Amino acid sequence: MRPSTSPAADSQEQGNATFALMCSDLRKHYDQGPAVIDVLRGIELTLERGERLAIVGSSGSGKSTLLNLIGGLDTPDQGEVRLLGKPFSSCGDNQRGKLRNQHLGFVYQFHHLLGEFTALENVAMPQLIAGVSKRQALEEAAVWLGRVGLSERVEHKPAELSGGERQRVAIARALVNKPACVLMDEPTGNLDRQTADSIQSLLAELSDSLSTSFIIVTHDERLARSMDRVLVLQDGLLQPQTDGISKTASQEAGVEVNNG
Template sequence: MNSRVEIDTEQAQPAQVGEDAVLACRQLRKCYRQGGRDLEVLSGVELEVKRGEKLAIVGASGSGKSTLLNLLGGLDTPSSGEVRVAGRNLAELNANERGWLRNSNLGFVYQFHHLLNEFSALENVAMPLLIGRRPVAEARSEAETILKAVGLGERMEHKPSQLSGGERQRVAIARALVTRPACVLMDEPTGNLDRATAAEIHKLMNRLNQEMGISFVIVTHDPDLAAALDRCLHLIDGQLIADWHQGDHV
């Protein structure tokens, strides 16, 4: 089986100029009620993620980076503003439609891999496809292809407890990629890894981005990872500020 993973991008091309963002938000605000008053975490965030783009979101602890990622992924509801996934406004969809849109267009990778310990690597990776009601044989075949692409062809029947930290994170990345999403959202994907393993994960993400054309939005404190991406955005006082674009970063 060919380990190189490809997606058909022709169907996903935008119909009009200016509609080529795979993920976008407009005037995104999030407030929490705390101590009898409203605490504003995000105040009018604007963002567009282009197809195949890799961007980092950095900021101080507690600045709202994970909150932003959850809103972009449709896992939380904004106080105001809108989030668009593949051009569709999440607020205009019902729960089932939002779930389908997330499952088919977005992948998620967290600092803690959140693998199911009782299942093998293959079963963990196949899970999103099975949730999407793909036939079992097809889901397993797709999972095998992705696991080979991330270098785990010989480890796919192992359970998470039998894998190293780097291998578990590779499984988590494979699980995020198996649905061929337009964009993968990552929250500190190398935060629990040693430097050598983190460097391997960096190379893996870059290779998969080039081969699959998938966009990556990565919340990170890792300066090496941020420097390897196309854009770096800093979350300050509830808004995203551009630190640099790759063309200006030498």
């Protein structure tokens, strides 16, 4: 059984969008006493439908800040984020929340599952928020848990799941509304190598089969190299990667680097 197609995914507007997401002249600063810290200094980014993009950079370079702006969790000082052609960053809170629920998914290093609910109920949450009936939401959630290999764990709560299983639940939750783009912040940071590799394979399969775009912030060199494109965030700007993830950035995350 394949996941059913939602009205959001079938909408003419989404189908006609050339790009999943676009950022233009995106800027963000923070005040630290009398000092002004320019974290992002004019980000330009275009993400195609179904493209998998890795963003790398040293700790403190602004990667999580950029994801928060792209995901509408924070607002830029200047510039614009467009989601499926819509000026996402300049929407009102209600409209931005609706677009985020319909067209964006989020996966973080720490899965942020709700401990009092089962895996099935956690995955159903975005559909329930979108106004889908409880029966349909639970059916769809069951399909997605099967898609990530957790059909036998649907009634388990997060404390009863392994780290890799919890991350798979988070991925199913991010994808249940068939979003145009999924944002991931260090999705394999707390996983062993074998589990991280299985997550990597899962992302590739879902991207190919659903035309879902992924933006993944990571220090994991193997995960980054499996993406379609790698960009480096440095000095507040994005630039193409030219020579692999830096040894410094990888060691900050405890990732072994093989320069051979």
